[in-house]
Amino acid sequence: MISDFLERLFGSREPVSRDTAKQRLRFVLAHDRSDISPLILERLRKEILAVVSRYVELDLEKLEFSLESDQRMTALMANLPIRRVRTNPLEPDSPVEEAQALDLEDTDNDLDKVVEEASETADIPLD
Amino acid sequence: MAMNRIIVITSGKGGVGKTTCTANLGMALAKSGKRVVVIDADFGLRNLDLLLGLENRIVYTALDVLAGECRLDQALVKDKRQPNLALLPAAQNRSKESITPEQMKKLVRALTKAYNFVLIDSPAGIEMGFRNAISAAREAIIVTTPEISAVRDADRVIGLLEANDIKAMRLIINRLKPAMVEAEQMMSVKDVQDILAVPLLGVIPDDEQVVVSTNNGEPLILDKELSQAGTAVSNIARRLQGEKVPLMDLSVPKDSFFKKLRQLFN
Numbered sequence: 001m002i003s004d005f006l007e008r009l010f011g012s013r014e015p016v017s018r019d020t021a022k023q024r025l026r027f028v029l030a031h032d033r034s035d036i037s038p039l040i041l042e043r044l045r046k047e048i049l050a051v052v053s054r055y056v057e058l059d060l061e062k063l064e065f066s067l068e069s070d071q072r073m074t075a076l077m078a079n080l081p082i083r084r085v086r087t088n089p090l091e092p093d094s095p096v097e098e099a100q101a102l103d104l105e106d107t108d109n110d111l112d113k114v115v116e117e118a119s120e121t122a123d124i125p126l127d
Numbered sequence: 128m129a130m131n132r133i134i135v136i137t138s139g140k141g142g143v144g145k146t147t148c149t150a151n152l153g154m155a156l157a158k159s160g161k162r163v164v165v166i167d168a169d170f171g172l173r174n175l176d177l178l179l180g181l182e183n184r185i186v187y188t189a190l191d192v193l194a195g196e197c198r199l200d201q202a203l204v205k206d207k208r209q210p211n212l213a214l215l216p217a218a219q220n221r222s223k224e225s226i227t228p229e230q231m232k233k234l235v236r237a238l239t240k241a242y243n244f245v246l247i248d249s250p251a252g253i254e255m256g257f258r259n260a261i262s263a264a265r266e267a268i269i270v271t272t273p274e275i276s277a278v279r280d281a282d283r284v285i286g287l288l289e290a291n292d293i294k295a296m297r298l299i300i301n302r303l304k305p306a307m308v309e310a311e312q313m314m315s316v317k318d319v320q321d322i323l324a325v326p327l328l329g330v331i332p333d334d335e336q337v338v339v340s341t342n343n344g345e346p347l348i349l350d351k352e353l354s355q356a357g358t359a360v361s362n363i364a365r366r367l368q369g370e371k372v373p374l375m376d377l378s379v380p381k382d383s384f385f386k387k388l389r390q391l392f393n
Contacts, residue, residue, distance in 0.1 A: 016311035021275045022318055029282050029322065072285075072324045 030069035041067070048078065054090040057083040131239040134246050134367075135168075135264035135293075139280030141251030143272045144301040147337060148360070149248040150178040152268075154348040155364035157211035161243040164203065166234070167217040168260035169250035170225055180344025181206065181214050188218040193230050199237050208349060213242070223255045228262030235263035253287055261288065266295040268328060272302045273314040282323055297328035299363065304333045305377040316374075329363035331356050332377050 036044075045065045052058060064079040136149045146169075153165040166189070167175040176182040187202035199215075206212040215234070218225065238245050249260035261267065267288050271281040281298075288296055300319055307313035316330050334356035340347045347357035355375070362372045 018308075018311040018314055018318065021314050022322070025275055025278055025322055028279060032279065032283060033286060 026069065030067040030074055033069050033072070034067050034074045036067065044076075049080075052080055054086070054092070056085050059083045131242065132244050132266060132367075133235055133239065133264050134244070134266045134268055135249050135261050136246060136268045136270060137249035137257065137260065137284055137288075138251065138270045138277070139253060139284040140271075140277045143270050143277050144331070144337075145251070145270050146174050146178055146248055147341065148268070148270050148299060148301065148331075149246050150175060151346045151348050151357070151360040152364055152367070153212055153244075153246050154179075154206075154209055154346040155361050156244050156246075156367070157206070157209045158348060159364060159368070160211065161368075162211050162241065163244040163246065164213045164215060164238050164242040165246045165248060166215045166238075168231070168247050169223075169256060170217045170259075171219065171222050172250065173217040173219050175248050176204070176214060176216055177344060178341055179206065179212075179214055179346065181216075182344070185216045188216045189234060190218040190221060190225060192234065193226065199234070223250060223259070226259055228259050231259045232263040253283065257284075257287075261291055261293060264293055266297075267293050268297055268299055269323075269325060270299045270301055271319065271323070273300060273304075273308070273316075273319055275314075278314070278319055278322060285323060285325060296325050297367075298323060298325045299328050299331065301331045302333040303330050303377065306379050309379050327374075328366055329359055330374060330377065331359040331363075332375075 031038075048065075049058065049063075059081040062079075062081045064077070066077050068075050068077045136145050136152070138145045149165055153163050157163045165175060165179070167173045169175070170190075176185055181204045184204050186204075187197040189202060191197050192199050192202045203213040203215055206214070215238070235245055235247070245263075247260050247264055250256035269281050269284060269288075271277045285296060298320065300316055303316065304313055308315045316327070320327050332355050334354055336347060336350075336354035337356050340350075347354055348360060350357055353361060359375055362375065365372045
């Protein structure tokens with residue numbers, strides 16, 4: 001009751017609705033203004049990522065891709081963190097997504113060793 | 128000689144105060160000595176006649192003029208309280224498709240011969256009625272409120288006006304609640320202006336007097352002592368004619384802290 005009173009007197013620390021309105025408007029207007037459908041935007045995103053991924057390995061968890069609007073000018077904002085640069089860029093038609101998970105240079109990737117480890121694990125008694 | 132001004136008043140969203148602004152702005156301009164005609168472009172849902180209190184004096188409408196059933200001057204309703212102001216009424220029993228952009232241009236062209244200001248009250252939406260309303264305009268006034276949906280629709284309309292080569296656009300922010308802005312629970316004038324990026328023509332505070340004036344069909348501008356909203360519109364009319372008038376101080380009076388304190392205990 002008292003805390004409720006103090007909150008009303010000094011204002012709560014919750015985000016003010018003014019900022020929420022501004023933020024939501026900015027986002028929705030960037031899309032309205034560009035007139036790009038979500039489907040097309042997704043296709044654009046995939047294509048750009050595919051091209052960039054041929055040259056560098058991207059951190060797919062951290063990348064950002066969005067439309068932003070300022071002073072009635074819409075911009076495509078892409079933030080693509082690079083994990084590492086490919087020494088031999090891939091050919092245009094090579095599948096990018098698979099190449100990302102597998103690496104030929106990886107010396108740990110010894111098939112016999114992997115199988116051996118797997119069978120050892122299988123021998124551990126359950127109790 | 129100064130060029131005649133042909134201005135469309137539009138908003139996208141309905142209910143933000145377009146027609147109230149048109150009625151009051153028309154009256155304010157007329158009061159300052161300009162010859163003004165206001166055109167109701169909302170065919171089928173006309174209301175400008177009501178807000179001006181001229182609903183009982185309509186004999187012919189714009190459609191009758193276009194059909195050749197009367198002359199243009201016969202359809203114009205001249206305001207007896209303010210002889211510089213006239214209304215060209217829309218037809219109420221017809222749809223927005225009953226007039227074409229070409230016909231609208233023809234009416235406006237004829238009216239510019241006798242009037243300094245032609246104000247066109249656009250219907251809500253962005254369909255045929257809106258297209259008709261903007262077809263003859265050289266300038267636009269966009270009316271919005273500091274609400275998310277109104278601002279979004281205003282933005283859409285600004286884009287359409289640009290696409291139709293109407294570059295001279297100005298913004299009216301209507302129904303601002305200064306106390307809510309101060310509490311950061313409503314977007315401020317600057318917030319809306321930053322987002323829409325259109326020059327500001329004026330800010331009209333939320334004022335109960337507007338309801339009273341529409342009830343009576345007496346535009347705010349006719350009040351002997353102008354209300355806050357009335358003063359705001361009067362300032363807008365002056366700015367529209369090139370005068371530099373500072374924005375009204377809408378900050379909440381300081382003593383209201385004690386009022387708030389009292390409210391907390393009640």
